[in-house]
Amino acid sequence: MCGIYCSKDLSTFEVLDQANKKRGNFATGALIIDNNKRESFVIQKKDSIDWDLEELPTHNTIYLGHNQAPTSSERRYSTGTSHPFKFGRWVVAHNGILTNADLLKEDYIPHHKNPVDSSLIPAILNELEFNKFGPCNTDEEEVLNLLYVLERLQGTFAIWVYNTNSRNVYFARQGSTLFYKGTNVSSIKGRYYKEVSEGILYKLMDNKIEPIEGFIADSPFLTL
Numbered sequence: 001m002c003g004i005y006c007s008k009d010l011s012t013f014e015v016l017d018q019a020n021k022k023r024g025n026f027a028t029g030a031l032i033i034d035n036n037k038r039e040s041f042v043i044q045k046k047d048s049i050d051w052d053l054e055e056l057p058t059h060n061t062i063y064l065g066h067n068q069a070p071t072s073s074e075r076r077y078s079t080g081t082s083h084p085f086k087f088g089r090w091v092v093a094h095n096g097i098l099t100n101a102d103l104l105k106e107d108y109i110p111h112h113k114n115p116v117d118s119s120l121i122p123a124i125l126n127e128l129e130f131n132k133f134g135p136c137n138t139d140e141e142e143v144l145n146l147l148y149v150l151e152r153l154q155g156t157f158a159i160w161v162y163n164t165n166s167r168n169v170y171f172a173r174q175g176s177t178l179f180y181k182g183t184n185v186s187s188i189k190g191r192y193y194k195e196v197s198e199g200i201l202y203k204l205m206d207n208k209i210e211p212i213e214g215f216i217a218d219s220p221f222l223t224l
Contacts (some may be wrong), residue, residue, distance in 0.1 A: 002083070002095040003067040003187040004160055004178070006169070006204070012184055013063035014051050019188045021048070023095070024069030029083040031091055031162060033062040033169070040164060042084060042091070046077040062169060062204070064160050066093035085119040088126035089136075089165045094118035095187055096156035096176040104152065121159065124149050142166055143213055146201060150174075150215045158187060158196070169204035171196060174217045180209050 003020025007013040017028070028049045033040040034057045043049060056063075066083035084093040094117075098104070101117035108124045128145050129136055136142040142163060156175030162168070171178065171185055179186055179193035183204060186193065196202060199217030202209045 001187075002069050004065065004093050004095050004158055004185070005187065006062065006064045006160055006171075006183070006185040008062055008183045010051070010056060010058055010061070010063060013065065016184065016186045016188070016190075017049070017051070017065050017067070019190070020065070020067045020186060023187055024067040027068040027077055027082045029066045029068065029093065031064040031084050031093070032056060033064070033162065033167070035060040035062070035167075038167070040091075040162070042086065044079045044082050064093065064162065064169070066095075080114065081116050081119075083118060085114070085116070085122050087119075087122040088130065089163050090122035090125040090129075091162040091164065092118065092122040092125075093160050094121060095158045095178075096174075098153055098157065099155035100153070121149060121153070121161075125161075136163070136166070139166060139168065142168065143201065146170060146172075147213060147215045150201065150217075154218060160185070171202040171204070171209060172200065172215070173198055182208055185209060 001023045003023035005016035005020050027046050029044045031042055068083055084091050098117040104120050105112050109127050112123050150172055158173040158176035158178040161170040173196050177187050178196040179189045180196055181193045199214055200211045201213045203212045
């Protein structure tokens with residue numbers, strides 16, 4: 001299991017990071033979106049991140065995290081095989097197992113070299129945008145591309161997705177757990193947190209995450 005989480009408050013983000021460590025303590029990755037500077041950057045570390053040692057913006061910022069428990073026997077740490085994964089404009093962190101990873105790679109990105117199934121999600125989104133459907137020039141086109149990919153993922157997933165061009169943040173789940181309260185999101189359920197509905201794409205707004213569109217979910221497993 002892995003854990004994903006998000007907050008617009010750094011102190012809350014640190015609490016969610018600690019809570020989600022029980023789901024994975026092999027590696028920690030984070031995407032920091034600084035809306036004041038209109039830039040974002042990734043932090044990746046083996047084991048844990050000491051947030052007191054990181055120089056992070058504290059205002060008008062979105063913090064997205066992932067605690068990793070590897071799904072393969074390969075346990076050597078590498079930033080290239082750790083979350084979040086970025087291809088083109090898309091950044092994704094994923095909790096779960098994609099049972100059709102080999103087929104997805106064969107159908108959409110046979111040139112893809114990363115062995116981690118999660119890395120396929122942003123890679124396919126990038127492939128669709130630049131080699132199949134064309135650039136996402138509107139939020140509506142961006143959502144359609146996301147829905148197209150979500151409906152082709154088999155197995156379990158809970159994901160957060162960020163587009164560096166539109167600066168939109170999305171969440172979705174199929175099988176894996178994911179909960180939210182206001183703009184806080186976590187694989188671990190907190191007090192008064194609601195469950196993210198399976199088969200619904202959510203978008204991060206100013207003061208909440210909001211369901212925006214449904215997709216066909218086909219989870220073969222019980223909730224993990």
